[in-house]
Amino acid sequence: MVQDESYRNVVINGFFIIVILMQTFFSSFLGVIFGSLFGCLLRLLPPLDGNILILISFPGDILMRMLKMLILPLIISSLISGLAGLDAKSSGRMGTRAMVYYMSTTVLAALLGVILVLSIHPGNPKLKKQVSVSIKNEEVSSIDAFLDLIRNLFPENLVQACFQQIQTVSKKVPAPPSPLDLIRPLNVTGLSINGSQSNSSSETSVPTMVTQKKLEFKGGMNVLGLIGFFIAFGISMGKMGEQAKLMADFFNILNEIIMRLVSMIMWYSPFGIASLICGKIAAIKDLETVARQLGMYMVTVIVGLVIHGGMILPLIFFSITRKNPYKFYGGIFQAWITALGTASSAGTLPVTFRCLEENLKIDKRVTRFVLPIGATINMDGTALYEAVAAIFIAQMNDVSLDAGQIATVSLTATLASVGAASIPSAGLVTMLLILTAVGLPTQDISLLIAVDWLLDRMRTSINVVGDSFGAGIIYHLSKGELAAIDAKHDAKDGTDMVKLHMMNHDSIKKPTREGVNTPQFSGYASLPTDEYEVQVEPSLHL
Known part of the structure; x- marks a missing residue:
């Protein structure tokens, strides 16, 4: 009877998963079609385009708000509950495997981007005049960005970290007057030195400007700092054992409540995803011109993302697990589509949890530990995109990069992707680091804004795929450790049950043959005396 009920639940859950997947796929397809139609219509009705675009994108905006609403409680509950179920050694090994996987795949993605952009050579100096847009960008120091990354890892206020993060800001201010500047006005005008007459009063002094750095808080959740704290919190709680059971x-x-909320949101997600895609496509004013000017750049990025997500990651997964990677792809299809629609790794995190745990049956201790970290620091698609974009800008400026500069682009793209926020268009911000590192003009980032909405969605989907494959690989490598932890817990639970029965035993009924009193359990009164003494002997030390 119990088996029939469990089988029925599995069938029902599988049916619901298939229905939602089909809805998500068709809603994305319809979003592209209606977005193109609305785009043509809105170009004929310019006075109404703003209001209509807002109405078209409104259901998608609601979906993004609901998903972002769950990010904070999901990260907190998943990290703590996942780490509390692991011992320190297992969590350390799992974390090491995750970091090795993250850094390896990110470096491979950046190298692939460099190879493709040098081979295809999409940059042309004529493009800069055709799509030039004047946007002022602040110079960013790589050292400041790295130090900010470390600072954000250790937030001074957890409540503030939920909505702000620290950032080094450089501002040009007038230099303070030197002692010579203070003395100079006291000189008498008209005195001749070596036969020349001074006329300092007629000279206009221009104040010297210097760059001053200071720390400021900017809006946005400090996910890295929250993850760092709650990892330490979960490990410490796991070491406390029974004291921290409550x-x-x-x-x-x-965590279970949040996942139930995610399941409810999934029924609404097809409408939201269709709205997001439709609104973005409809907002493009001249898609044909943009495609003609930046078509080869888009092709280079898209080819790189397809190769990395469709060949390299599945090959790594198969070589380690010996399982079909494309069957794994089927399990995370909904997370991939959601990433295409939302362009946010963090926003897709609730869906990724659900796909891995329910569709692919990956242990929750692995997903709860690996996915929040991966959504923050594992950015394969972003690393590839930034490497391609940096060299593309160099080609547009007719700048030849030597081997050292290309290596700098690859390394900086890898490190910058780690620091990129898991929010839409974060790659454009971290791109400043790469351009500054190799001396390229940062204002040329504005040339890429016209197509960033599309490439951002595609690279985010590869980021999510990379996180998911990483969780599958780490689960495969950690199966033995997880089984040992489960066996240890099962043995401990069995011992606790025996002790619980011993504490609740009845008063002593009769002596044994040796004259030693034997406790009689109300539930075991019919057991033979000799057999019963053998069962309880290890606990009573009789």
């Missing part, structure tokens, strides 16, 4: 139960229940 707290562990609380976060486990919180």
Whole structure:
């Protein structure tokens, strides 16, 4: 009877998953079609285009708000509940495997982008005049960005980290007057030195400007700092054992509640995704011109993302797990489509959890530990995109990069992608670091804005795919450790049950043959005396 009910639940859940997948796929397809139609219509009705675009994108805006609403409680509950179920050694090994995988795939993505952009050579100096847009960008220091990354890892206020993060800001201010400047006005006008007459009063002094750096808080959740704190919190709670059981139960229940909310949102997601895609396509004023000017750049990025997501990541997955990677792709299809629609790794995180745990049956201790970290620091698509974009800008400026500069682009793209926020268009911000590192004009980033909306969605989907494959690989490598932890817990639970029965035993009924009193359990009164003594002997030390 129980088996029939469990089988029925599996069938029902599978049916719901297939229905939602089909809805998501068709909604994305319809979003592209209606977005193109609305785009043509809006070009005929310019006075109404703003209001209509807002109405078209409104359901998608609601979806993004609901997904972002769940990010903070999901990261907190998943990290703590996942790490509390692991011992320190297992979590350390799992974290090491995750970091090795993240850095390896990110470096491979950046190298692939460099190879493709040098081979295809999409940049042309004539393009800069055709699509020139004047946007002022601040110079960014690589050292400041790296130090900000470390600062954000250790937030001074957890509540503030939920909506702000620290950033080094450079501003040009007038230099303070030197002692010579203070003395100079005291000189008498008209005195001749070596036969020349001074006329300092008629000279206009221009104040010297210097760059001053200071720390400021900017809007946006400090996900890295929250992850760092709650990883330490979860590991510490796991070491406390039974003392922290009540707290562990609380976060486990919180995580289950959040996942139930995610399941409810999934029924609405097809409408939201269609709205997001439709609104973005309809907002393009001249798609044909943009495609003609930046078509080869888009082709280079898209080819790189397809190769990395469709060949390199599946090959790594197959070589380690010996399982079909494209069957794995089928399990994360909904997360991939959601990433295409939302362009946010963090916003897709609730869907990724659901796909891996329910569709692919990956252990929750792995997903809860690996996915929040991966959504923050594992940015394969962003690394590839930034490497291509930096060399593309160099080609448009007719600048030849030597081997050292190309290596700098690859390394900086890898590190910058780690620091990129898991929000839409974060890659454009971190692109400043790469251009500054190799001495390219940062204002040329504005040339890429016209097509960034599309490439941002595609690279985000590859980021999510990389996180998912990483969770599958780490689960495969950690199966033995997880089984050992489960066996240890099962043995401990069995011992606790025996002790619980011993504490609740009835009063002593009769002596044994040796004269030693034997406790009689109300539930085991019919057991033979000799057999019963053998069962309880290890606990009573009789």
